[in-house]
Amino acid sequence: MNDELRALVRARRQVALALSVVVFALYFGFILAVAFAKEAMAREIVPGLSLGILAGALVIVGAWMTTWIYVSWANAHFDTKLAAHRTKGALK
Amino acid sequence: MSSSVPATSLGEPNLTAILFFFVFIAATLGITYWAARKTKTTEEFFAAGRTVSGRQNGFALAGDYMSAASFLGIAGLVSQSGFDGLIYSTGWLVGWPVVLFLIAEPLRNLGKYTFTDVVSFRLKQTPVRVSAAIGTLAVVSFYLIAQMVGAGNLIRLMFGISYELAVAIVGIVMLAYVLFGGMIATTWVQIVKAVLLMFGAALLCVLTLAQFDFNPVTLFLRASEMYGAEVLAPGKQVANPWDAISLGLALMFGTAGLPHILMRFYTVPDAKAARQSVFWATGLIGAFYLMTFVLGFGAMVLVGREAITAVDKGGNMAAPLLAEVLGGTGLLGFIAAVAFATILAVVAGLTLSGAAALSHDLWVSVHRKGDAPREEQLMVARVATVVLGIVAILLGILFKGQNVAFMVGLAFAVAASGNFPALVLSIFWRGYTTGGAVASIITGTVASLGLIAVSPTIMVDLLGADAAWFPLKNPALLTIPLGFASGVLVSLLAPEVEAREGYDSKARRMIMGVE
Numbered sequence: 047m048n049d050e051l052r053a054l055v056r057a058r059r060q061v062a063l064a065l066s067v068v069v070f071a072l073y074f075g076f077i078l079a080v081a082f083a084k085e086a087m088a089r090e091i092v093p094g095l096s097l098g099i100l101a102g103a104l105v106i107v108g109a110w111m112t113t114w115i116y117v118s119w120a121n122a123h124f125d126t127k128l129a130a131h132r133t134k135g136a137l138k
Numbered sequence: 139m140s141s142s143v144p145a146t147s148l149g150e151p152n153l154t155a156i157l158f159f160f161v162f163i164a165a166t167l168g169i170t171y172w173a174a175r176k177t178k179t180t181e182e183f184f185a186a187g188r189t190v191s192g193r194q195n196g197f198a199l200a201g202d203y204m205s206a207a208s209f210l211g212i213a214g215l216v217s218q219s220g221f222d223g224l225i226y227s228t229g230w231l232v233g234w235p236v237v238l239f240l241i242a243e244p245l246r247n248l249g250k251y252t253f254t255d256v257v258s259f260r261l262k263q264t265p266v267r268v269s270a271a272i273g274t275l276a277v278v279s280f281y282l283i284a285q286m287v288g289a290g291n292l293i294r295l296m297f298g299i300s301y302e303l304a305v306a307i308v309g310i311v312m313l314a315y316v317l318f319g320g321m322i323a324t325t326w327v328q329i330v331k332a333v334l335l336m337f338g339a340a341l342l343c344v345l346t347l348a349q350f351d352f353n354p355v356t357l358f359l360r361a362s363e364m365y366g367a368e369v370l371a372p373g374k375q376v377a378n379p380w381d382a383i384s385l386g387l388a389l390m391f392g393t394a395g396l397p398h399i400l401m402r403f404y405t406v407p408d409a410k411a412a413r414q415s416v417f418w419a420t421g422l423i424g425a426f427y428l429m430t431f432v433l434g435f436g437a438m439v440l441v442g443r444e445a446i447t448a449v450d451k452g453g454n455m456a457a458p459l460l461a462e463v464l465g466g467t468g469l470l471g472f473i474a475a476v477a478f479a480t481i482l483a484v485v486a487g488l489t490l491s492g493a494a495a496l497s498h499d500l501w502v503s504v505h506r507k508g509d510a511p512r513e514e515q516l517m518v519a520r521v522a523t524v525v526l527g528i529v530a531i532l533l534g535i536l537f538k539g540q541n542v543a544f545m546v547g548l549a550f551a552v553a554a555s556g557n558f559p560a561l562v563l564s565i566f567w568r569g570y571t572t573g574g575a576v577a578s579i580i581t582g583t584v585a586s587l588g589l590i591a592v593s594p595t596i597m598v599d600l601l602g603a604d605a606a607w608f609p610l611k612n613p614a615l616l617t618i619p620l621g622f623a624s625g626v627l628v629s630l631l632a633p634e635v636e637a638r639e640g641y642d643s644k645a646r647r648m649i650m651g652v653e
Binding site for chain 1: 221224225227228229231232234235236238239240355356357358359360362367368370371372376379380382383386390410413414416417420421424427428431566645646649650
């Protein structure tokens with residue numbers, strides 16, 4: 047494995063770990079709020095919509111967003127570099 | 139409006155349900171017949187010849203994952219306790235990004251049929267495969283019990299046939315799919331089921347929201363007017379905050395350790411397709427969980443809490459009852475058939491992954507040291523399928539009348555504490571060793587099983603003791619760190635040079651796939 051590929055592996059790792067931390071923080075922020083800040087979660091922003099329900103829906107949206115960010119990054123950036131690396135390897 | 143208990147035809151044979159049921163069975167058996175002619179090798183039997191596209195696999199993953207527990211269970215939970223159901227809806231979704239970021243691509247690049255291939259890719263085969271097979275079979279058994287008992291109850295309620303007959307029908311139809319059509323048939327059954335389930339849920343959602351100016355907030359408001367504002371707030375399900383946190387951990391990391399889900403990544407041609415499949419699966423599953431929320435509150439308002447518990451104490455009939463209120467017996471029949479298809483598809487996926495552990499991990503890799511003739515591999519795979527099918531039917535009948543809802547949580551706890559740490563450490567840490575992998579899986583699995591046995595769920599709710607020895611209903615808060623710590627500790631105490639070298643020599647394959 048040469049330096050170029052190693053750098054690519056490192057980049058993927060960083061993106062993957064950073065996004066994992068984001069999802070973890072989102073969901074556990076939600077769970078901790080549900081567990082320890084029940085009154086705040088019960089507050090209704092508009093009649094019928096409590097902060098808790100909105101936060102839950104936003105966690106789902108957040109999971110979608112991070113998934114989308116990773117897939118777009120990997121499709122555009124990672125795959126291109128990997129393909130370039132592969133062709134270079136084939137030429138050698 | 140909730141005080142009058144509506145007359146329901148649930149429990150009587152329903153013509154539409156039976157009609158849809160036979161159409162579904164005929165269509166899926168037709169698929170199985172077509173798939174059977176294409177299933178000649180273990181690669182086709184376990185991995186559909188690796189020809190499934192990313193989008194198809196995304197639908198199949200969604201079909202494999204969205205069990206009756208998520209459709210009927212969450213809708214029921216929301217209809218009874220409102221907000222609390224959201225912990226499950228979100229928890230069962232956030233596991234998917236984790237699968238995508240950490241597991242899916244290396245899994246596809248390194249493995250062949252099971253997640254054990256990846257845990258053991260540079261370690262000593264026999265000890266790792268044996269312990270991972272234990273982890274797999276533990277998860278598969280608990281999940282199967284939950285599904286089979288659920289199937290027996292639901293089908294008895296919805297079609298008016300006996301529990302035993304319902305369990306036997308599920309077992310036999312599922313066996314037909316898996317035994318003859320292998321992964322190709324299972325994949326298409328799961329795709330058909332995912333489409334039916336999404337369509338059914340969307341239809342119920344639209345019909346529900348049509349009565350509330352197409353505004354979910356109006357629906358929530360009506361629910362809080364009828365049953366008090368506490369339905370919109372955290373309630374008794376999260377009375378103990380540590381329970382909520384522990385459950386959340388199990389749900390989030392359990393998904394990435396479920397053998398039947400991980401196995402699906404081998405059905406696509408490459409890592410890119412594996413990535414695309416999680417993209418589709420996350421979209422579908424997230425949309426579905428958002429809809430279960432409308433369904434739950436819809437059932438709470440339009441059917442009424444008492445009317446739901448009058449039919450089934452657990453509240454599991456909320457979605458079918460909502461269908462009946464909205465669209466009469468016709469819609470009830472359709473939703474009943476969808477629930478049936480849901481169970482069948484999940485059970486088929488579970489059985490296939492159990493069979494892969496028995497035949498690929500234990501028989502071929504351990505007993506035959508990886509060297510078994512192709513005909514023998516396929517034969518053993520089919521024998522293992524039949525054995526598991528029979529075991530599933532027997533377990534279903536054995537656990538009749540038991541409250542098995544906790545078993546899904548148990549399966550997630552074992553998957554998160556045993557399988558998930560082993561997978562992550564094997565993929566990301568070159569210092570991981572054979573002893574470490576065995577330690578992670580066995581410690582995580584045994585600790586989860588042991589702590590659940592002495593948890594309030596078993597000791598208080600099931601056995602009627604006054605107090606439990608262990609305070610948490612779900613042990614993941616303790617057992618996930620245990621799974622990681624034991625693996626790291628054992629690896630540090632006894633380093634394995636071959637495992638490090640193996641990691642370096644496979645590092646290229648991990649990212650590039652087989653070249």
